[in-house]
Amino acid sequence: MTRSQPPAVLSAVRDLVDRPLREAIDRLAPKIRRVAAYHFGWEEADGRPGNGGGKAVRSALAVLSAQAAGAPAAVGIPGAVAVELVHNFSLLHDDVMDGDEERRHRPTAWTVFGRSAALLAGDALLGLAFDVLLDAEHGDAAQRCLGSATQELIAGQFDDLDFETRLDVSLDECVSMAGAKTAALMACASSIGARLAGADPALVNALDDFGRHLGLAFQLVDDLLGIWGAPEVTGKPVGADLRARKKSLPVVAAMTSGTPAGEELRILYGGEKLHADADAHVVGLAAELVEAAGGRRWAMEEADRRLAAACAALDGVPVVPAAKTGLLDIARYVTSRDH
Amino acid sequence: MTRSQPPAVLSAVRDLVDRPLREAIDRLAPKIRRVAAYHFGWEEADGRPGNGGGKAVRSALAVLSAQAAGAPAAVGIPGAVAVELVHNFSLLHDDVMDGDEERRHRPTAWTVFGRSAALLAGDALLGLAFDVLLDAEHGDAAQRCLGSATQELIAGQFDDLDFETRLDVSLDECVSMAGAKTAALMACASSIGARLAGADPALVNALDDFGRHLGLAFQLVDDLLGIWGAPEVTGKPVGADLRARKKSLPVVAAMTSGTPAGEELRILYGGEKLHADADAHVVGLAAELVEAAGGRRWAMEEADRRLAAACAALDGVPVVPAAKTGLLDIARYVTSRDH
Numbered sequence: 001m002t003r004s005q006p007p008a009v010l011s012a013v014r015d016l017v018d019r020p021l022r023e024a025i026d027r028l029a030p031k032i033r034r035v036a037a038y039h040f041g042w043e044e045a046d047g048r049p050g051n052g053g054g055k056a057v058r059s060a061l062a063v064l065s066a067q068a069a070g071a072p073a074a075v076g077i078p079g080a081v082a083v084e085l086v087h088n089f090s091l092l093h094d095d096v097m098d099g100d101e102e103r104r105h106r107p108t109a110w111t112v113f114g115r116s117a118a119l120l121a122g123d124a125l126l127g128l129a130f131d132v133l134l135d136a137e138h139g140d141a142a143q144r145c146l147g148s149a150t151q152e153l154i155a156g157q158f159d160d161l162d163f164e165t166r167l168d169v170s171l172d173e174c175v176s177m178a179g180a181k182t183a184a185l186m187a188c189a190s191s192i193g194a195r196l197a198g199a200d201p202a203l204v205n206a207l208d209d210f211g212r213h214l215g216l217a218f219q220l221v222d223d224l225l226g227i228w229g230a231p232e233v234t235g236k237p238v239g240a241d242l243r244a245r246k247k248s249l250p251v252v253a254a255m256t257s258g259t260p261a262g263e264e265l266r267i268l269y270g271g272e273k274l275h276a277d278a279d280a281h282v283v284g285l286a287a288e289l290v291e292a293a294g295g296r297r298w299a300m301e302e303a304d305r306r307l308a309a310a311c312a313a314l315d316g317v318p319v320v321p322a323a324k325t326g327l328l329d330i331a332r333y334v335t336s337r338d339h
Numbered sequence: 340m341t342r343s344q345p346p347a348v349l350s351a352v353r354d355l356v357d358r359p360l361r362e363a364i365d366r367l368a369p370k371i372r373r374v375a376a377y378h379f380g381w382e383e384a385d386g387r388p389g390n391g392g393g394k395a396v397r398s399a400l401a402v403l404s405a406q407a408a409g410a411p412a413a414v415g416i417p418g419a420v421a422v423e424l425v426h427n428f429s430l431l432h433d434d435v436m437d438g439d440e441e442r443r444h445r446p447t448a449w450t451v452f453g454r455s456a457a458l459l460a461g462d463a464l465l466g467l468a469f470d471v472l473l474d475a476e477h478g479d480a481a482q483r484c485l486g487s488a489t490q491e492l493i494a495g496q497f498d499d500l501d502f503e504t505r506l507d508v509s510l511d512e513c514v515s516m517a518g519a520k521t522a523a524l525m526a527c528a529s530s531i532g533a534r535l536a537g538a539d540p541a542l543v544n545a546l547d548d549f550g551r552h553l554g555l556a557f558q559l560v561d562d563l564l565g566i567w568g569a570p571e572v573t574g575k576p577v578g579a580d581l582r583a584r585k586k587s588l589p590v591v592a593a594m595t596s597g598t599p600a601g602e603e604l605r606i607l608y609g610g611e612k613l614h615a616d617a618d619a620h621v622v623g624l625a626a627e628l629v630e631a632a633g634g635r636r637w638a639m640e641e642a643d644r645r646l647a648a649a650c651a652a653l654d655g656v657p658v659v660p661a662a663k664t665g666l667l668d669i670a671r672y673v674t675s676r677d678h
Contacts, residue, residue: 126465
C-alpha cells in the first residue's frame with residue numbers, strides 16, 4: 001500500500017453526478033433534506049456550507065460502466081445517483097446501529113440530529129433510490145440489480161452485527177458477510193450503467209464480477225486501515241474496530257489460523273478486556289496478535305488476489321478502452337488508499 | 340361508533356393477498372425473513388406458527404381499486420403486496436423510534452429480536468416493496484405513487500416525533516402530519532390498483548381522494564381509541580398515547596381550543612407530570628380535559644366529515660358498482676371500528 005493520488009476520473013465524475021444527486025435530495029421534505037445534506041457533507045448542522053462529501057467511488061463506477069458499454073456518461077448518471085443513495089442510506093443506518101460517532105472526520109448524523117432523524121433520513125434515501133431510476137430507459141433492469149444488492153447489503157449488516165456476539169465465526173462466513181455488505185453494492189455500481197445502456201449480458205456480468213471482486217478487495221483494505229490506519233487518515237478513532245470487537249476479515253483470519261497468537265486473540269475478544277475504555281496498550285496488543293497470527297499478511301495477499309481477479313474479469317469482453325482504464329485506475333486507487 | 344363486524348371483502352382479499360405477500364417475504368435472507376414473519380404474526384419468536392396478522396385494510400383497498408377500474412383482482416395484487424410492505428416497514432421502524440413495546444396484542448419485533456434486527460427487517464421490506472412492482476404492467480406508475488407516499492409517510496413520522504418536544508403545535512400542523520403519516524399511504528393503497536390497471540386519471544384521482552379523506556378519518560378514530568379505547572380492543576396499554584404525550588389530533592384540538600380545560604391540558608403536557616409511571620388518575624384527568632375542551636367531539640365530527648368526503652369522492656366517476664360497495668364497506672368499518 002503506497003501513497004496514491006485519486007485518479008482524475010473520480011473528481012470528473014463527481015462533478016457530473018453532484019448536481020443530479022443534490023437535485024434528488026432537494027426533493028425530500030425540508031427537515032429530512034437537512035439531515036441528508038449534513039450527512040453528505042454539503043451543509044454543517046447550522047446550515048452553513050460544508051466541505052463536501054465522500055469520494056463517490058460508486059458514482060464513478062456507475063458512470064464508467066455506461067461508458068464501458070459505449071453509452072454516453074449521462075446514461076449512467078441515474079444509476080450513479082441511485083447507488084450513492086443506497087450507499088448513504090446504509091451509512092446513516094449502520095452508524096446508528098453500530099453507535100459510531102465519527103465519519104469522514106465529522107460527528108455522525110445521529111449524534112447531531114438524534115437517532116430517529118438519522119434513521120428517517122436513511123429511509124428517505126432508500127425510497128428515493130428506486131425513484132430516480134423510474135424515468136430512465138432500462139430503468140427496470142437497473143432497479144432489479146439495485147433491489148437485490150440492497151437486500152444483500154441489509155443481510156450483510158445483519159450478519160456483521162450478529163458476528164459481534166459470536167466467537168465461532170469462520171473465515172468463509174466472514175468473507176460471505178463482506179461480500180454481501182460491501183461487494184454486492186459495488187458489483188451493482190460497476191454494472192448498473194451498462195444495464196441502463198441495455199448492454200449485452202456478457203458485458204454486464206463481466207462488470208458485475210469486476211465490482212464484486214473489487215468490493216472484497218476494498219473491504220479487506222478498509223479492514224486493514226481499521227486496525228493500522230492513522231485516525232487523521234481514516235477519519236475514525238484509532239483501533240475503533242478492535243475496541244468494538246469487530247470480526248473484520250484480518251481478525252477472523254487470525255482467529256481461525258490455528259496459531260497460538262490466534263488463540264490468544266480469541267481469548268482477548270472473548271473476555272471482557274476490550275471495552276470502549278480499553279487503553280491503547282490492549283488495542284495495540286490485539287493488533288500485534290492479528291499480525292503474529294498471519295491475519296494482516298492474509299488480508300493483504302487476499303486483497304491483491306481480489307484486485308487481480310477484478311482486473312481479469314474485464315478481459316475477453318468488449319469494454320470501451322478509455323472506460324476500462326478509468327475502472328482499473330479506480331480499482332487500484334481504492335485498494336491502495338492511504339487517505 | 341357502534342360495534343361492527345369486518346366486511347366480508349376484507350377476509351376475501353386477505354386470502355387472495357396472503358400467498359403473494361408470503362412469497363415476497365420468503366425471498367428475504369432467512370434471518371431477516373424470521374423477523375418479518377414474526378412481525379406479520381405468521382410465526383412466533385421460536386418459529387411456531389402464529390395466529391395471523393393485521394386486518395390488511397390497505398391490501399383490500401388496493402385490490403378493490405383495480406376492480407373499481409374494471410380490472411380483475413389479480414391486477415391489484417402486486418400493489419396490495421407493495422403497500423403492505425411499506426406499511427409494515429413503517430410499523431417496524433416506528434415501534435423502535437417510539438419505544439412501543441406492544442402491537443396487535445404481542446411484543447413488538449424489536450423487543451424480541453433487538454432494535455437493529457427490527458430496523459434491518461424494516462429496511463428489507465421497504466426495498467422489497469419497489470421490487471414486487473417491477474414485473475407488473477404500469478408498474479412504473481404504481482412505483483411513482485408508492486415512492487411519493489413513502490416520502491410523505493417518512494416526513495410525517497419525523498413531524499410526529501418533533502411534535503412530542505413542542506407545545507405550540509397548531510391543529511393545522513397536526514392535520515398535515517396525520518395526512519402525511521397515515522393518509523398518504525391510504526391514498527396510494529386506494530388508487531394503486533387502478534394505476535396498475537392503467538385507469539383513466541379522473542378515476543385514479545377520485546380513488547386517491549377517497550383514500551386520503553379515509554386515511555384522515557381512520558387516524559382520527561385511531562387517536563380517539565388511543566385515549567378511550569379498551570386495551571383488550573386496541574392491543575395497546577390504556578392511556579399509552581397520553582402517557583407518551585402524543586400530540587394526537589383530539590389532544591391538539593383540545594389544546595388549541597382556547598378553553599380553560601385546553602389550557603389546563605397544555606400545562607399538564609408541559610409539566611413533568613405525565614411520566615411512564617403516571618398513575619391512572621393523571622391519565623384519566625388528561626382524558627377528561629381533552630373531552631371538556633371539546634377535543635373528543637371535534638375529532639368525532641371531523642371523522643364523520645372526512646368519511647363523508649371520502650364517499651363523496653367516488654361520486655361522479657365511473658366506478659364499478661361492486662367495487663364501490665366494497666370500498667364504502669371498508670370505509671365505514673375502519674372509521675367505526677371497536678376491535
